[in-house]
């Protein structure tokens with residue numbers, strides 16, 4: 001029994017059931033498959049998290065975002081600037097207590113270099129209802145290439161607990177059709 | 183050595199300890215170990231009761247139609263819930279398991295019972311201090327306490343005290359193993375259940391030391407002696423403790439599965455070699471699990487993520503999948519020996535479903551595999567993680583592992599501990615019979631509905647998914663609200679099952695009939711439990727039922743895995 005000592009002192013030499021061997025083999029192969037599939041997705045998939053990141057002083061990052069917003073602001077929504085950068089430029093988004101700043105207006109099918117970082121605490125970038133979720137740290141500037149594939153208004157919520165205003169932390173990405181493609 | 187008979191049970195004394203002979207298992211039980219097991223189990227249940235009420239309050243707050251607590255209280259109670267159940271309930275119970283698997287199963291005295299009491303008191307003090315710190319306010323940082331968010335020093339100190347206490351308990355386990363071996367209290371190798379406990383203990387040393395490595399500097403930071411804690415480094419080390427310690431839970435509850443199979447059905451491992459190797463795989467690859475919490479993090483390479491998140495090509499998952507066959511397999515083999523040999527599933531149909539130890543154990547096995555296990559592998563896949571990182575999917579997944587799996591297994595084990603160690607007959611057996619089903623249904627519900635809400639994007643640790651006070655509004659899909667309502671209903675069910683459990687344990691401990699010689703147990707053990715002489719591996723057997731079960735499992739696994747890749751491929755493009 002499992003609560004008593006095995007009969008033979010050297011249990012290593014005991015016989016193994018065939019069904020156990022087969023199952024262990026199946027499980028091993030499945031594990032290997034799943035392992036290599038993650039690697040394969042880097043080649044065949046269109047959704048892989050960028051490894052590009054830099055150390056940054058939070059205040060310096062805030063400054064970069066503000067400069068960016070000033071340069072490309074097109075209008076104002078509920079006191080937050082709406083920023084429409086031309087395709088191809090670097091886009092900056094800031095997480096801070098308690099908002100995602102600024103509102104971005106992007107074009108469908110265009111690729112943007114998106115920079116993500118936080119001013120104070122950790123925040124959780126959560127693009128909804130698409131459901132792309134990325135952790136945001138103060139002091140780390142994360143850079144990725146993002147290509148929206150659908151038109152509409154998308155919410156950004158915060159899904160890393162960031163204090164008492166956590167549930168009020170939102171932002172927005174507006175995706176419009178390519179200019180002239182309408 | 184002299185043997186005396188005190189009218190209740192035979193008592194054996196030697197120079198160092200007092201033993202009694204268990205009439206059901208024939209084991210020699212060190213009375214000092216027995217007292218410590220009882221104390222730790224009782225403390226565990228108390229913290230489960232406290233933490234369970236908190237879980238219910240959290241779930242009812244997250245049900246938008248009820249929205250029970252105000253925001254500040256919600257976050258505070260959630261900070262308390264995590265630690266009370268995941269740390270205090272689980273670890274107190276595990277210390278009880280370690281004492282049982284060493285001293286009791288090896289017929290040995292427990293080394294250093296006084297130190298055991300010191301460890302116990304330290305852990306109790308730590309558990310109480312943690313709650314005091316949290317309820318004082320200003321420490322609402324969740325039990326993960328990610329910097330730069332800072333709690334009061336007492337918050338960190340209480341966790342360190344608890345961990346030191348637990349580490350001492352683990353040390354006594356090792357010392358007892360050494361003494362048992364030196365004094366030859368058992369023949370040959372240690373039993374499989376003790377081997378599983380040993381696995382848990384080895385991992386516990388690693389994780390408790392890691393916990394100290396990260397919490398001590400964080401404490402110093404909170405009192406102003408250290409300027410800064412890097413948030414990414416903190417997460418890496420904290421989760422080397424936090425996630426690897428989940429492997430302690432798995433080892434411990436798998437050991438309990440085997441123990442219940444043995445005691446209730448007379449099950450023997452199909453082969454010792456396979457089951458032990460599966461445990462050993464946990465030890466080899468546990469440190470890598472920290473990566474599960476860093477998949478969506480900046481500044482970490484994909485290569486590192488892939489190797490670590492998969493525990494080096496899923497070799498630890500392999501361990502769990504092996505147990506997923508050998509545990510039901512050993513039960514099927516035992517039941518066929520017990521005479522239930524008809525067809526593919528007579529062994530399962532005629533299993534003792536009215537015995538809460540067995541029912542809880544089997545439900546735990548099935549739900550751990552299907553709900554917790556599959557979702558865990560999917561969640562831990564580098565790219566798929568981005569679909570659900572920090573959504574409610576995450577708590578959904580780990581309520582599948584640690585509530586439907588570990589907690590239910592420990593509850594099931596308690597139904598054996600009560601008669602065998604407390605030596606009290608279970609009061610309200612009818613209620614006890616229902617308990618695993620009620621709690622199991624509730625636990626399955628909260629796991630799956632939180633996973634559902636997370637799949638639809640609902641965030642974890644979040645007070646208001648209506649975003650009422652947000653400047654920029656956002657509306658979740660109606661499906662999210664449905665999931666949260668179903669989650670609330672399941673939480674009520676789980677809390678009811680939890681309450682019955684606490685009631686039965688406390689009632690039995692205080693008022694249960696004392697078990698004397700010749701007493702017939704309400705929930706009987708297998709006759710084989712008495713004959714300690716039954717050793718070893720099983721002979722060749724046919725296990726068609728188990729083969730069907732694992733085939734269904736495998737199919738569900740593969741399907742669900744690819745469904746999630748399909749979801750992922752529909753997202754916006756990013757690289």
Ligand code: HEM
Nearest residue numbers: 237238240241264267268324325577642643644673676677
């Ligand atoms: C009546 C039983 C229980 C109910 C209804 C329940 C419900 C919940 C809910 C609704 C959450 C919050 C999810 C969120 O907002 O992020 C939660 C969090 C959690 N639960 Fe439970 N739970 C129960 C029992 C347990 C048990 C027994 C354990 C551990 C063994 C456990 C471990 C946790 C942990 C670790 C968290 C995460 C806390 C955090 O995010 O910091 N729960 N639970």
Ligand SMILES: [Cu+2]
Nearest residue numbers: 123158162169
């Ligand atoms: Cu935030």
Ligand SMILES: [Cu+2]
Nearest residue numbers: 158160162166
């Ligand atoms: Cu937040």
